[in-house]
Amino acid sequence: MVDSFNEVILLLDFYGGLLTDKQRLIMSYHYEQDMSLSEISEELHISRQAVHDVIKRSEKVLKGYEKELGLVERFNYQKIKMIEIEILLKRNNDENSFKALDMLKELINM
Amino acid sequence: MVDSFNEVILLLDFYGGLLTDKQRLIMSYHYEQDMSLSEISEELHISRQAVHDVIKRSEKVLKGYEKELGLVERFNYQKIKMIEIEILLKRNNDENSFKALDMLKELINM
Numbered sequence: 001m002v003d004s005f006n007e008v009i010l011l012l013d014f015y016g017g018l019l020t021d022k023q024r025l026i027m028s029y030h031y032e033q034d035m036s037l038s039e040i041s042e043e044l045h046i047s048r049q050a051v052h053d054v055i056k057r058s059e060k061v062l063k064g065y066e067k068e069l070g071l072v073e074r075f076n077y078q079k080i081k082m083i084e085i086e087i088l089l090k091r092n093n094d095e096n097s098f099k100a101l102d103m104l105k106e107l108i109n110m
Numbered sequence: 111m112v113d114s115f116n117e118v119i120l121l122l123d124f125y126g127g128l129l130t131d132k133q134r135l136i137m138s139y140h141y142e143q144d145m146s147l148s149e150i151s152e153e154l155h156i157s158r159q160a161v162h163d164v165i166k167r168s169e170k171v172l173k174g175y176e177k178e179l180g181l182v183e184r185f186n187y188q189k190i191k192m193i194e195i196e197i198l199l200k201r202n203n204d205e206n207s208f209k210a211l212d213m214l215k216e217l218i219n220m
Contacts, residue, residue: 017178068127071181081217088210097207100198104214107191 005031007072011062014071023058030055078108115141117182121172124181133168140165188218 008031016024029035029043030051037055041048066072085104089097118141126134139145139153140161147165151158176182195214199207 015179018175065128069125078217081213085210085213085217088206088213092202092204092206094202096198096202097210100195100210103191103195103198107188107195
């Protein structure tokens with residue numbers, strides 16, 4: 001099961017560009033810079049309730065995009081499959097396999 | 111350079127789920143089933159101009175999502191890199207490399 005906090009961080013990675021500037025800023029403060037609602041409220045001169053509402057609304061928007069596009073689910077699946085491929089190629093222990101593995105890692109994480 | 115028609119087909123593949131039902135239907139008629147504006151107009155009992163407007167609006171929406179998320183660009187990049195990895199692993203000509211390649215193809219096209 002995916003931890004909800006980490007889930008939102010991943011959702012932000014994938015769909016953050018689709019939020020408004022204000023939503024993205026507040027979500028970044030809260031989820032990436034670990035600021036409390038009170039700290040964000042003081043920083044932006046808006047009420048704590050307003051900060052809370054933006055966060056809840058943004059989470060809903062992000063989850064809506066994930067429901068339609070499934071990029072986080074795909075990413076999590078790719079991570080597992082990548083480990084399997086890595087085990088397979090490392091067993092080969094030859095130059096081509098290691099080079100292919102490096103290219104593959106670059107490909108998935110781009 | 112990407113052909114505009116094929117570009118829209120790809121955009122539909124990636125972001126079609128974010129269009130409204132009506133937009134998705136009309137875009138599918140036009141781009142995937144190759145129906146003319148007049149044919150769609152007759153099918154849905156709306157004016158040819160309305161069909162045209164929905165298509166132009168949908169294209170703009172799809173391109174907006176691509177601008178923010180870049181999934182089609184990423185897909186095109188991955189396709190090229192995949193060919194390079196495939197050449198490398200096929201040179202190995204061993205069981206692990208072929209198995210890894212199969213898994214990789216499944217991973218990228220999922």
